[in-house]
Amino acid sequence: MKERKVNRSFWGNLVISVVLTVVAVFMALPLVYSIMNAFKPLDELFLFPPRLFVRRPTLKNFSDLFYLMGTSFVPFSRYLFNSIFISFFGTLGHVLIASMAAYPLAKHKFPGSKFLFNLVIFSLMFSGYVTNIPRFIIMAKLRLLDSYLSLILPYIGATLGLFLMKQFMEQIPDSYIESARIDGANEFKIWWYVIMPNVKPAWLTLILFSFREIWNDTYTPSLYIHNEALKPFSLGLTYIQQGGFVRAGAGAAAAVLMLIPSIIIFIITQSNVVETMKSAGIKG
Amino acid sequence: MKDKKLRNVWKEIKKNKESYLLILPYFTLFLIFIVIPVLFGAILSFTNYNIIQTPKFIGWSNYKRLFLEDDIFLIAIQNTFKFALITGPISYFACLLFAWLxxxxxxxxxxxxxxxxxxxxLSSAIFFIWTYIFSGDVYGFLNGILINLGIIKEPIYWLQDPNINLYVLMIIQLWMSLGTSxxxxxxxxxxxxxxxxxxxxIDGIRNRWQELWYITLPSMKPQLIFGAIMQVTTSFAVADISANxxxxxxxxxxxxTIVLHMWDYGSIRYEMGYASAIAVILFFITVSINQWVRRILRSD
Incomplete structure (x- = not known):
């Protein structure tokens, strides 16, 4: 790609670099601070004046997290397991079921298809909090409270994923589908063998968004889960934090554990996510 | 005539039966967890319901009580609007500006x-690390730094002082608002x-600002609308960071905030009808503001 010839003044570039750097520091500082705190021994956590960087790094905060909380009412590893479990199945289910629905919505015209998709777009316009009270009652009636399913099912039906997937699928040439149909494939087979391999950027994006949503959610589990043994890591984290400064080190260590999976998934999926978001527009 | 039309629709439906099968699992969940809750919530908002006894229809009472008797709800509305009107536009333009740069x-x-x-x-659950930065004693990172530099003498209660804590929350919200949009x-x-x-x-565009305004923004309008919806919806739904x-x-x-008020009545006091009325109000606020913003972006 060749450089564009429109004016790019030196000062303009300088100002932009400075702005970008300052904002990058603001964004990164809390993260760096908690990563540093995670490795600080107790005396360094309570220094005055406070110091950002760690001097004598230790892994004690991490072992505290596992051993101290291992003897507590619910072992720390249990929270972690719960989170991994619901994030995995919630994400898997969402990617499969949302893309299965996105295919006909993107590629076939059938009675109701437009209405249903507009309904999905409309639901992007209010937050999930609006539905929480009746959802709670529905969960109670379905006897889903205090179960993994109460944390998995709503995420599978998440709307953002369906929207992104449908928009992305629209660019697949119809000829792919036609030729598969001539070969005698049914719609289900076309979805799985023709469409899915061609929308890899979109399902990687759905994996990122869905995982992010489930892994970080503290609100939904606090509503539906009262059994301590079923609570996810995100909730466990807020309890550790409420332990105050006694647990400041362990809290920071937990934050680092919380941070790592999302960051890794984003690093892997980044270019695909941007590719997918190119088709994420809403026309008018 | 009408009969024939109906028969045609039925034929269409039969022809597309595989399509319906493919969308069935998703839309079943969508129906149970989004459509029904919205409708059910609207109905509940006209009742008195505590989960144990059957709901009793009470007309507009919940709404009257909200606006005429519940002073705390009015505070919640005020705070939510203040919060959304500041963080919403700032975060939207920040998303746009930084994406551009x-x-x-x-x-x-x-x-x-x-x-x-x-x-x-990306890792929104770890917003709690801000407690260590804004902690109200001298060990708080920010207080420590400011005292050490001699800018303040006494530690500031960033999160407890009712005059400033909403603004502190705004900073934290802005920190995590460069998201999907x-x-x-x-x-x-x-x-x-x-x-x-x-x-x-060739047509005489001289600098990057003109380029942005005349070429770039008009061509990415669909993204701009999508982003606006995302930001409006989240900026009115603030709750977690406040409570935590x-x-x-x-x-x-x-x-x-509105969401916290709803949570208070729904999850602590189990006044489901009243909480649903709050949800309905939140629904109308966000949907109408979204429609309004969408209209502005579309026409421009």
């Missing part, structure tokens, strides 16, 4: 910058046809 970087630097900027939104804008900037810029340069960083209830309800 990042777009000019080389691909490698761009990838790293995107990761850095998106990281807080930000990514959509980055993508939007990359979709723009390069030849438009060359044509623009400041505590519930906040001192003098200084950081009380």
């Amino acid at each position: 990042i777009n000019e970087l080389s691909p490698k630097v761009r990838a790293i910058t995107t990761l850095l900027y998106y990281a807080p939104a 930000f990514l959509a804008f980055i993508a939007g900037f990359q979709t723009i046809d390069r030849s438009l810029y060359e044509a623009g340069a 960083l400041i505590g519930f209830p906040s001192p003098l309800y200084s950081a009380h």
Whole structure:
């Protein structure tokens, strides 16, 4: 790609670099601070004046997290397991079921298809909090409270994923589908063998968004889960934090554990996510 | 005539039966967890319901009580609007501005910058680390630094002082607001046809501001609308950071929001009808503001 010839003044570039750097520091500082705190021994956590960087790094905060909380009412590893479990199945289910629905919505015209998709777009316009009270009652009636399913099912039906997937699928040439149909494939087979391999950027994006949503959610589990043994890591984290400064080190260590999976998934999926978001527009 | 039309529709439906099978699982969940709750919530808002006894129809009482008797709800509305009207536009333009600036970087630097900027939104549950920064004693990072530099003498109660804690929350919200819209804008900037810029340069576009205004923004309108919806919806739904960083209830309800008010009545007092009325109000606020913003962006 060749450089564009429109004016790019030196000062303009300088100002932009400075702005970008300052904002990058603001964004990164809390993260760096908690990563540093995670490795600080107790005396360094309570220094005055406070110091950002760690001097004598230790892994004690991490072992505290596992051993101290291992003897507590619910072992720390249990929270972690719960989170991994619901994030995995919630994400898997969402990617499969949302893309299965996105295919006909993107590629076939059938009675109701437009209405249903507009309904999905409309639901992007209010937050999930609006539905929480009746959802709670529905969960109670379905006897889903205090179960993994109460944390998995709503995420599978998440709307953002369906929207992104449908928009992305629209660019697949119809000829792919036609030729598969001539070969005698049914719609289900076309979805799985023709469409899915061609929308890899979109399902990687759905994996990122869905995982992010489930892994970080503290609100939904606090509503539906009262059994301590079923609570996810995100909730466990807020309890550790409420332990105050006694647990400041362990809290920071937990934050680092919380941070790592999302960051890794984003690093892997980044270019695909941007590719997918190119088709994420809403026309008018 | 009508009969024939109906028969045609039925034929269409039968022809597309595989399509319906494919969308069935998703839309079943969508129905149970979104459509029914919205409708059910609207009905509940006209009742008195405590989960144990059957709901009793009470007309507009819940709404009357909200606006005429519940002073704390009015505080919640005020705080939510203050919060949304400040963080919503700022975060929207920040997403746009930074996406635009990042777009000019080389691909490698761009990838790293995107990761850095998106990281807080990506791992939103760790917003609690701000408690260590804004902690109200001298061990709080910010207080420690400011006292050490001699800027303040006494530690500031960032999160407890009812005069400032809502603004502290705004900073934290802005920190994690470069989210989905930000990514959509980055993508939007990359979709723009390069030849438009060359044509623009010939037509007399002189600097990057003109380029942005006359060429770039009009061509990424769909992304701009999508991003606006995302930002409006989240900026009115603030609750978690308030409850977790400041505590519930906040001192003098200084950081009380609509969602927290709903949570209070729904999940603590089990007044489901009343809580549903709050949800209905939140629904109408966000939907109408979204429609309004959408209309502005569409027409421009």
